[in-house]
Amino acid sequence: MQLSKSTAEIWVPDGLALAPALARVTHMAVGAHQDDLEIMALDGILPCFGQTDKWFLGVVATDGAGSPRDGLYAKYTDAEMRAVRRGEQKKAALVGEYGAVAFLDHPSSGIKNPADSGPRNDIRALIEAARPEVVYTHNLADKHDTHVAVALRTIAAIRELAPEARPGKLYGCEVWRDLDWMVDSDKAVFQLDEHENLAAALLGVFDSQIAGGKRYDLATFGRRRAHATYHQSHGVDAARMINFGMDLTPLIENPALDIGAFVQEHIARFADEVRTRIGKSL
Numbered sequence: 001m002q003l004s005k006s007t008a009e010i011w012v013p014d015g016l017a018l019a020p021a022l023a024r025v026t027h028m029a030v031g032a033h034q035d036d037l038e039i040m041a042l043d044g045i046l047p048c049f050g051q052t053d054k055w056f057l058g059v060v061a062t063d064g065a066g067s068p069r070d071g072l073y074a075k076y077t078d079a080e081m082r083a084v085r086r087g088e089q090k091k092a093a094l095v096g097e098y099g100a101v102a103f104l105d106h107p108s109s110g111i112k113n114p115a116d117s118g119p120r121n122d123i124r125a126l127i128e129a130a131r132p133e134v135v136y137t138h139n140l141a142d143k144h145d146t147h148v149a150v151a152l153r154t155i156a157a158i159r160e161l162a163p164e165a166r167p168g169k170l171y172g173c174e175v176w177r178d179l180d181w182m183v184d185s186d187k188a189v190f191q192l193d194e195h196e197n198l199a200a201a202l203l204g205v206f207d208s209q210i211a212g213g214k215r216y217d218l219a220t221f222g223r224r225r226a227h228a229t230y231h232q233s234h235g236v237d238a239a240r241m242i243n244f245g246m247d248l249t250p251l252i253e254n255p256a257l258d259i260g261a262f263v264q265e266h267i268a269r270f271a272d273e274v275r276t277r278i279g280k281s282l
C-alpha cells in the first residue's frame with residue numbers, strides 16, 4: 001500500500017503481515033489526532049477486543065506536531081512531539097488489540113486544504129484494502145476545523161468507491177461538541193458499558209495531551225456518564241456510559257446529497273423541537 005506521505009506508517013500490533021492485517025478489519029475509525037479515536041470511536045474498538053473475527057483499524061490523519069505541551073513535554077520540539085504522540089497511539093493500539101493503526105502524517109493545513117488530494121486518496125486506499133462494515137469519523141457539527149475537514153475527506157473518499165466497496169454505515173462522532181442537541185430520533189446511541197477498565201486504559205496512555213493541561217481522560221468519562229443519565233428525562237438509567245453519533249450513512253449512499261444541507265436539516269429539527277415544546281405550554 002502506497003500512502004501519500006513518505007513518513008506515513010501502518011503499524012500492526014500483533015505483527016501480522018500488512019495485507020492480512022487489513023483484510024481482517026471489520027470496524028474502522030478515521031480521526032484527526034492521536035487520541036481522537038479513543039474518545040469518539042470506542043463503539044468500534046470494544047466489540048473487536050479479544051475477538052478473532054472482528055478487528056479495529058484506527059486511522060490518524062494528522063502528524064500531531066502542533067499540540068500544546070507542558071510539564072515533562074514543555075521543552076519538546078515539534079518533531080519530538082510527533083514521535084511521542086505516535087508512540088502513545090501505538091500504546092493504545094496495543095492495549096486495545098487493534099488490527100492495525102495507520103498514521104497518515106499530514107499537517108493540519110493539508111487536511112483542511114480541499115485541493116490536497118493526499119488525505120482523501122489515503123483514506124480511500126485504506127477502506128478499499130480493509131472493506132470495513134462500519135466507519136466512524138468526526139461529526140460535521142464539531143467545532144474544530146481539522147475534525148470537520150477529516151469528516152469531509154472521509155465522506156469524499158467513500159463516495160469515490162464503487163457502491164459494493166463502501167461501508168454499510170458511517171457515523172460522525174462527538175469530540176469537541178456534544179451531539180446531545182440532536183433530537184432523539186436523529187441520534188445514534190452507542191452504549192459503552194463493556195470493558196470500562198479498558199476504556200480508562202486507552203485514554204490513560206495519552207500522557208502528553210493530559211500533561212499538556214487537558215484532562216481528556218476525566219472529561220471523556222464524565223461526558224459518557226452524563227449522557228447515560230441525561231439521555232432520557234424519564235425512567236432509570238439504561239446504561240452507565242454512552243457516546244452519541246450522527247448517522248452519516250445517507251451521505252455515502254447518495255453521493256449527490258448536499259453535505260451542508262444535510263447537517264442543517266438536523267439543526268432545523270432541533271430548532272423545531274425547542275419551538276414546539278415552548279409552544280405547548282405557552
Ligand SMILES: [Zn+2]
Nearest residue numbers: 032033036147
Ligand atoms: Zn482531535
